[in-house]
Amino acid sequence: MKNCYKLAITAAIVGFGLGTLNIAQAATVSLSSSNQGWWNTITSNTNINDNYITGNYSPVSFRSFFTFDLGTLAGVSSATLQVQRFEGSGNPTQTLGFFDVSTSADVLAQKANNPDTNIYNDLGSGKNYGTFNVSTSGDQNEILSFVLNSDAIADINARSGQFFSIGGALLGDLGFGDQYLFGLSFDSSATLVVNTVPEPGTISGAALVGIIGLCLKRKRKAFQNV
Structure with missing residues (x-):
C-alpha cells in the first residue's frame, strides 16, 4: 500500500510538472x-x-x-x-x-x-x-x-x-x-x-494519475475484503 502511495505521488509530480508523455508509433x-x-x-x-x-x-x-x-x-x-x-x-x-x-x-x-x-x-x-x-x-x-x-x-x-x-x-x-x-x-x-x-501522440499527466488512482482504489478494496 505504501508503495502505491509513493507511485501516485511520483506520477502526480511527473504528470503535472512535465504535462504530457509523448508516444510515437511507426x-x-x-x-x-x-x-x-x-x-x-x-x-x-x-x-x-x-x-x-x-x-x-x-x-x-x-x-x-x-x-x-x-x-x-x-x-x-x-x-x-x-x-x-x-x-x-x-x-x-x-x-x-x-x-x-x-x-x-x-x-x-x-x-x-x-x-x-x-x-x-x-x-x-x-x-x-x-x-x-x-x-x-x-x-x-x-x-x-x-x-x-x-x-x-x-x-x-x-x-x-x-x-x-x-x-x-x-x-x-x-x-x-x-x-x-x-x-x-x-x-x-x-x-x-x-x-x-x-x-508524437500524448498522454496527459492527469490521465497518468488517474490510472494510478484506480490502482489505489482497487488496493483499498482488496484490504476491505480481507
Missing part, C-alpha cells in the same frame, strides 16, 4: 502508382499505356517512370519501390538505376507526346536513388523490391502533399541486341512502400 503505408510508363527518343506512345519497359528493344532505348500521389504522407524513414518482374532480355544481369525526376507529373502523364529527348534524359540522370543488379530471368509474376536510399527519402519528405516521381534506366554498356527489363509489363501498378514516424 506506420507502414503502401501507395500504388498514379501513373507510370516509358519515354524514348524515337517512337510514339499513348497515354493509356502503362508498360514500364526499361532498356533497349529493337532498336529503341526506353526509360521508365513511376509517379505517386503522396497526399498527406510525412515523416518517412524508409522507402521501397516494388514492381513486377515480367520479361527480361539480353545480359544475364542488368544494372538498373533509379533517379529523381524534375519533369512535372502532369507532363510525364502525357505519354502521347513521345518521343522527347529532354524527358528521356531526365529519367536517367540527376540524383541517384539506388543502383541494383537485376536478373533478366526468373518468375515473371515475382514482385521485385528495391530499397531506395536517403536521397529518395529526403525528396519524398520534401514533396509531402504533392506528386513524387522516380525515373528508371539501365546503366553501363548495353552492347547490341535487345537488352531490357520489365518487358510486356501491362496492367500492373508499381507500389511505393514507406515506413513513417507520425507526430
Whole structure:
C-alpha cells in the first residue's frame, strides 16, 4: 500500500510538472502508382499505356517512370519501390538505376507526346536513388523490391502533399541486341512502400494519475475484503 502511495505521488509530480508523455508509433503505408510508363527518343506512345519497359528493344532505348500521389504522407524513414518482374532480355544481369525526376507529373502523364529527348534524359540522370543488379530471368509474376536510399527519402519528405516521381534506366554498356527489363509489363501498378514516424501522440499527466488512482482504489478494496 505504501508503495502505491509513493507511485501516485511520483506520477502526480511527473504528470503535472512535465504535462504530457509523448508516444510515437511507426506506420507502414503502401501507395500504388498514379501513373507510370516509358519515354524514348524515337517512337510514339499513348497515354493509356502503362508498360514500364526499361532498356533497349529493337532498336529503341526506353526509360521508365513511376509517379505517386503522396497526399498527406510525412515523416518517412524508409522507402521501397516494388514492381513486377515480367520479361527480361539480353545480359544475364542488368544494372538498373533509379533517379529523381524534375519533369512535372502532369507532363510525364502525357505519354502521347513521345518521343522527347529532354524527358528521356531526365529519367536517367540527376540524383541517384539506388543502383541494383537485376536478373533478366526468373518468375515473371515475382514482385521485385528495391530499397531506395536517403536521397529518395529526403525528396519524398520534401514533396509531402504533392506528386513524387522516380525515373528508371539501365546503366553501363548495353552492347547490341535487345537488352531490357520489365518487358510486356501491362496492367500492373508499381507500389511505393514507406515506413513513417507520425507526430508524437500524448498522454496527459492527469490521465497518468488517474490510472494510478484506480490502482489505489482497487488496493483499498482488496484490504476491505480481507
